[in-house]
Amino acid sequence: MCFDCFKSMRDEFGAVEITPAIVEAARLSQEANHYGPLHVTIEDYNCGDSSLAFCADQKRDKWTDADRACLAAFEALNENERTHALALADGYLDASGQVAEAWREWDVPVEEIAAVEAEPPTAPRHCEDYLDDPTQPECLRRFLDYQCRPAALKYPTADEAFNRGMEEHLGLPMWRDPVPLLFARHEGRTVRVTLASSIGDVGITEDLDAQWGYSKRVAMEDLTDFTDERPEPRVVVKVAVDWNSPSWGGGNLGSPGGPAAVASHYRMLADISAPGIRGFQGNRAERRAAAARARRRA
Structure with a gap:
């Protein structure tokens, strides 16, 4: 059984005092064959009286001395004590009955779980x-x-x-x-x-x-x-454009002058992309100065 399932059972039925009988049952459960006649109890945490009776009815030729001793120890406990014995054997609890150090971060109080479940879904x-x-x-x-x-x-x-x-x-x-x-x-x-x-x-x-x-x-x-x-x-x-209109500035360039302005603009672009300037990696002020020099040459 996983820790969360054990925790749910403990939250529902309460914790018990760890007695010498529980400690002994935990020890014997570790010595018994987990895949033998006691499997449904010591491996799957089915600790009710009916589960123990089912285990006791298994073929006797499969029983070991450790299995018999474990069965007798568990029959002397109630269901909740048997669950705590297995939790002790699995390391979920320490000898004092508290949640073991390795599992404490998983031991979220019931109240906190209820508060989280009560929150509106975010999905x-x-x-x-x-x-x-x-x-x-x-x-x-x-x-x-x-x-x-x-x-x-x-x-x-x-x-x-x-x-x-x-x-x-x-x-x-x-x-x-x-x-x-x-x-x-x-x-x-x-x-x-x-x-x-x-x-x-x-x-x-x-x-x-x-x-x-x-x-x-x-x-x-x-x-x-x-x-x-x-x-x-x-x-x-679709908007008709008069390419010869003085107010047309070459799209979004905003400069009047019609075709003459457009021709000047494209000459400037050609000069800026010339080999001597194309590889220029200076800052913005330097790039603008280079572009101005290119325009003067045009």
Whole structure:
């Protein structure tokens, strides 16, 4: 038995005083054959009277003197004392009945364990939790209502008798409405939700026309702005540019002058990338000075 299991038993049934009889039983349990007739007790910590009776009924030709002495010593103890004898033999307890030094860091008080278990979970919520949450958008709950149903209830057949039989067997009505859609926002992008997984996450894709498949799986908490209406596609605006306009400065360069300014700019870039300057590794002021010299040469 592991220390945690022994600790759970001790927390439930209480600690006992380590008597000479318990110390002797612990010693004899170490001498007995752990894979012999006493295995279920001295190896697996099954210390009830019924377990000892089971051990006593094992074939006598497998018994050693150490096995018989151990059985007699354990029969003289109650169940909790037998458990403590085995814990003493396994090194979980010291001779005074306290948790041994090597195991003290594992001996967490019951109160602390209860306090930790009472804390709200920090793991992401299962997607099915949102199905029963009335504060969630109706489009999200309807999508999950469909996605979380057994597959046999998602696709009604032409045989109504079969459909009714499946509904009675699975305890839910057959889905007869159109398949619900769900769109959301993820990291600033519009996505389509295509899957609600049984392990709690959902599948999403940026292909808003995709009915199946996903490019990423995320927690429900990572999505916002749920809707069942397909967002409008992005509008690409093309702007005509008059290349000869004095106000055009070569993209984001911000320098007026039209084609002449652009030609000067590209000559400057060509000079900066010349062999003599390309390998220059100076600081920022030096690089700017080098660029100024290149422009003067142009």
